Amino acid sequence: xxxxxxxxAERKEEIPPYSRLFVVCSKQxxxxxxxxxxxxxxxxxxxxxxxxxxxxxxxxxxxxKYAKTxxxxxxxxxxxxxxxxxxxxxxxxxxxxxxxxxxxxxxxEDRYRRLFIKVSRDITETEVRQHFSEFGxxxxxxxxxxxxxxxxxxxxxxxxxxxxxxxxxxEECDRKYKPVFxxxxxxxxxxxxxxxxxxxxxxxxxxxxxxxxxxxxxxxHNIPRTEHNNQEHWNTxxxxxxxxxxxxxxxCSPQVP
Numbered sequence: 001x002x003x004x005x006x007x008x009a010e011r012k013e014e015i016p017p018y019s020r021l022f023v024v025c026s027k028q029x030x031x032x033x034x035x036x037x038x039x040x041x042x043x044x045x046x047x048x049x050x051x052x053x054x055x056x057x058x059x060x061x062x063x064x065k066y067a068k069t070x071x072x073x074x075x076x077x078x079x080x081x082x083x084x085x086x087x088x089x090x091x092x093x094x095x096x097x098x099x100x101x102x103x104x105x106x107x108x109e110d111r112y113r114r115l116f117i118k119v120s121r122d123i124t125e126t127e128v129r130q131h132f133s134e135f136g137x138x139x140x141x142x143x144x145x146x147x148x149x150x151x152x153x154x155x156x157x158x159x160x161x162x163x164x165x166x167x168x169x170x171e172e173c174d175r176k177y178k179p180v181f182x183x184x185x186x187x188x189x190x191x192x193x194x195x196x197x198x199x200x201x202x203x204x205x206x207x208x209x210x211x212x213x214x215x216x217x218x219x220x221h222n223i224p225r226t227e228h229n230n231q232e233h234w235n236t237x238x239x240x241x242x243x244x245x246x247x248x249x250x251x252c253s254p255q256v257p
Contacts, residue, residue, distance in 0.1 A: 014065075014096075016068065016069045016170075016171075017069060017180075017181055018069050018072060018073075018095050018112055018163075018167070018181065019065060019066045019067070019068065019069045019071070019072045020063060020064070020065045020066075020072070020095070020096040021038075021063065021064040021065075021066070021072050021075060021076065021093055021094065021095060021096060022061065022062075022063060022093075022094045022095070022096040022097075023061060023062040023063070023064060023091055023092065023093050023094075024060065024061055024091060024092040024094075025060060025061065025062060025084065025087070025089075025091040025092075026060065026087040026089050026091075027057060027058040027059070027060045028058075028086070028087055029058070029062075029084060029087055029091075030049075031047055031049055033084055033085070033086070033087075034047060034049075034062055034064065034084065035047055037079060037084050038064050038075055038079070041066070041071045041072075041074040041075040041078070042066050042067060042068050042070070042071025042072075042074070042075075043066065043067040043068070043071070044064060044065065044066060044067075045065045045066065045067050046063070046064075046065040047062065047063070047064050047065070048062065048063045048065075049061075049062045049063075050062075050063075063096060068167075068171065069167040069170060069171065070164060070167040070168050070170075070171055072095065072167070073112070073162075073163040073164040073166070073167040074164055075093060076093045076094070076095070076163065076164075077162065077163070077164050079091065079093045080092060080093040080094075095112060095163075111184050112163040112166060112167075112181060113139075113159055113160045113161070113162065113163055113165075113166050114157055114158065114159040114160070114166065114181070114182040115132075115157065115158045115159075115160075115166060115169060115170060115179045115180065115181060115182060116155065116156075116157055116179070116180050116181070116182040117155065117156050117157075117158060117173075117177040117178065117179050117180075118154060118155050118176070118177055118178040119143070119152065119154060119155060119156050119177065120152075120154070121151060121152045121153070121154050122152070123143070123152065123156075125141045125142075125143055125156075128141045128143070128156055128158065129141045129158075131173065131174065132158050132160075132169055132173060134169075134173075135160075135165055135168040135169035135172060135173065136160050136161065136162065136164070136165025136166075136168060136169070137160065137161040137162075137165060138158060138159070138160060138161075139159045139160060139161055140157075140158075140159045141156060141157070141158050141159075142156060142157045142159075143156045144156060144157075157182055166181070
């Protein structure tokens, strides 16, 4: 696999999450210039400057892939809108996003500050806050509760003041919490819309003659009903045997690291 294919594969699902940065910079800056400023924040796995296919000139942007999310967060915190010699124009440093994620500056500052965690059903917000405050200022802790019984459902959200604090908690908190970055509702909506469009383009699958699933293979009656799926929809998408497909796409929320 060549270098471009490797980079393309990595961008589909960053590991760890949010560890690749998008840098808007001068066309005059070279790889050594950028590496010298970004390397102090952690191990750099890849630094890529896209170039014009015809002229070989830099396009004025770069991608920096770190080994750790907290390294990327620290680089944003320290380098965004700072000047890198020999240029005099401030650079912009953002988390590189995929097509289903928003990419405005405000989103880049705010959207990476919340964790989704697994908790025991008898835990208190105070206990959660006490542990997660070890990694920075916690703005809020929200236990998800049953509307009827008011008991904790076994998961919670923890929001920090900064992306860096969130990244440190993601990496260093007690593993029993199984932390993942919480996905903003707007991004979830975009992902669901993309899945709906994919399904709409493939409704003809139901005309295949392959055998249908049996209940002991997939129990479609246990699939939760939402505004994005109904019984007819699941009859359509689950009516064909797996042997007719090369891959199956699944959208998870929250994302699994």
